[in-house]
Amino acid sequence: MAIDTHFLTKLGIKKFNNGTMTGLKSFKSENYQPSVSPVDGHLIASVSTTSPREYKKVIKAAETAFQTWRMVPAPKRGEIVRQYGDALRANKEALGRLVSYEMGKSLQEGYGEVQEMIDICDFAVGLSRQLYGLTMHSERSHHRMYEQYHPLGIVGVISAFNFPVAVWSWNAMIALVCGDVVVWKPSEKTPLCGVACMNIFQDVLQKNELPEGIVSLVNGDYRVGELITHDPKVALVSATGSTRMGRIVGSVVAGRFGKSLLELGGNNAIIVTPEADLKVVVTGAVFGAVGTAGQRCTTTRRLIIHESIYDKVTKALVKAYKQIVIGNPLDAKNHMGPLIDIQAVDQYKKAIEAIKAQGGKMLVPGGELSGRKYASGCYVKPCIAEVENHFEIVQSETFAPILYVMSYKTLNEAIKMQNDVPQGLSSAIMTNNMREAEQFLSAAGSDCGIANVNIGTSGAEIGGAFGGEKETGGGRESGSDAWKVYMRRQTSTLNWGKDLPLAQGIKFNI
Numbered sequence: 001m002a003i004d005t006h007f008l009t010k011l012g013i014k015k016f017n018n019g020t021m022t023g024l025k026s027f028k029s030e031n032y033q034p035s036v037s038p039v040d041g042h043l044i045a046s047v048s049t050t051s052p053r054e055y056k057k058v059i060k061a062a063e064t065a066f067q068t069w070r071m072v073p074a075p076k077r078g079e080i081v082r083q084y085g086d087a088l089r090a091n092k093e094a095l096g097r098l099v100s101y102e103m104g105k106s107l108q109e110g111y112g113e114v115q116e117m118i119d120i121c122d123f124a125v126g127l128s129r130q131l132y133g134l135t136m137h138s139e140r141s142h143h144r145m146y147e148q149y150h151p152l153g154i155v156g157v158i159s160a161f162n163f164p165v166a167v168w169s170w171n172a173m174i175a176l177v178c179g180d181v182v183v184w185k186p187s188e189k190t191p192l193c194g195v196a197c198m199n200i201f202q203d204v205l206q207k208n209e210l211p212e213g214i215v216s217l218v219n220g221d222y223r224v225g226e227l228i229t230h231d232p233k234v235a236l237v238s239a240t241g242s243t244r245m246g247r248i249v250g251s252v253v254a255g256r257f258g259k260s261l262l263e264l265g266g267n268n269a270i271i272v273t274p275e276a277d278l279k280v281v282v283t284g285a286v287f288g289a290v291g292t293a294g295q296r297c298t299t300t301r302r303l304i305i306h307e308s309i310y311d312k313v314t315k316a317l318v319k320a321y322k323q324i325v326i327g328n329p330l331d332a333k334n335h336m337g338p339l340i341d342i343q344a345v346d347q348y349k350k351a352i353e354a355i356k357a358q359g360g361k362m363l364v365p366g367g368e369l370s371g372r373k374y375a376s377g378c379y380v381k382p383c384i385a386e387v388e389n390h391f392e393i394v395q396s397e398t399f400a401p402i403l404y405v406m407s408y409k410t411l412n413e414a415i416k417m418q419n420d421v422p423q424g425l426s427s428a429i430m431t432n433n434m435r436e437a438e439q440f441l442s443a444a445g446s447d448c449g450i451a452n453v454n455i456g457t458s459g460a461e462i463g464g465a466f467g468g469e470k471e472t473g474g475g476r477e478s479g480s481d482a483w484k485v486y487m488r489r490q491t492s493t494l495n496w497g498k499d500l501p502l503a504q505g506i507k508f509n510i
């Protein structure tokens, strides 16, 4: 499989040039880390990693940049984000290809990720004029009371391989209009996506004669992440990844009274009622389970199907799975690309073994794909397993295209099953019955951060707050009022009278 990698040059990544270091171009690193494509197994480039000494310099530059950035009026900060959005539009083709090549998702989804970045830029530009606080009526005469939001300082973003550019943007674009500066550690599996985003942003900063420390990149494995989580200079740590990682990040950051925003594992289910449209069910479930090769935190992992339509729905799914074409994700005729690496293939195979050992039955068998087309060793078949919700393997998140199916008798029982997992990110119901839909969305319904009707569990828009409950970590990123996490709230009371009345009617005469 010969892949044209011209897009790398367009993004300022010179092949095999030992990579580009951080937003601070002056640094030279001693250590390099290879980025290998799961698509064809080729080394794309080696990227320099950040040493603890370099990390300190990055933080120093970020601190200095914050002194300037926090005093730039918010709508002017929005203007910088607007320019970044324009630069992304100009680079959508190249960046979308890089996402697809370095991460392995389909080209359509690679473009979709860049579109998600553009959308959040637009959202953030509007937000830059709407960072509203409330005003309150003071109980004291000639007093005015109001609240205002100020930037926090340095925001650390630790992102995962599966959305190598969009999730950083959700955080960074909002943080930037809020007046924060951003230090980003991308996944060590997709560092070039980080380098490319940074090159584009640094161009915008340079054109506007702004300090380069406003956004920077640190690169490396979990040890670089630890530098961020332990650093009291990083006011907010926004981390996306596994529940295991989030548990550590959350407790370390809480231990130093920092703020954290966690977006962790999901175990997302769709309830299919007898009043669902079969076409909507099949499209929603298959895209939800197979899109991004099952490596979204919003991936549909469980289908809870009413017993009266169980055979019909599972038959339709088995038929649809036969149509799925797997291969080079840069080729538009393939629906599904590879998993991220060989370790992920191992996890997938182990999960299938566990399903069988715990009493599950494969309706569509899985397995690793071999042959020249799949020489990277990262391609697998999407599979469907009939299970029970309480199985240990079903209760945990396997980042792979494995869809669990199970049946239910009453909607109460289905909702209980949907909620009966440790995670709480996304959920859906397929029904045309208003009562069923409203019950699912009620306080006695889904316990997840996202609850959809007649839509799959994945593919959320940026305008809503994104995140989930329980082991998903409780954080909210992206739209709605998620911006408030990136700012500190200050309540101010101003006395414009000539006396000093005390609150609560207290008298203190001297």
Ligand code: UN1
Pocket (backbone or CB within 6 Å): 162, 163, 167, 240, 295, 296, 297, 298, 457, 458, 459, 460, 461
């Ligand atoms: C993730 O998998 O971490 O809702 C993010 C979705 C995408 C984002 C997923 N918009 O599926």
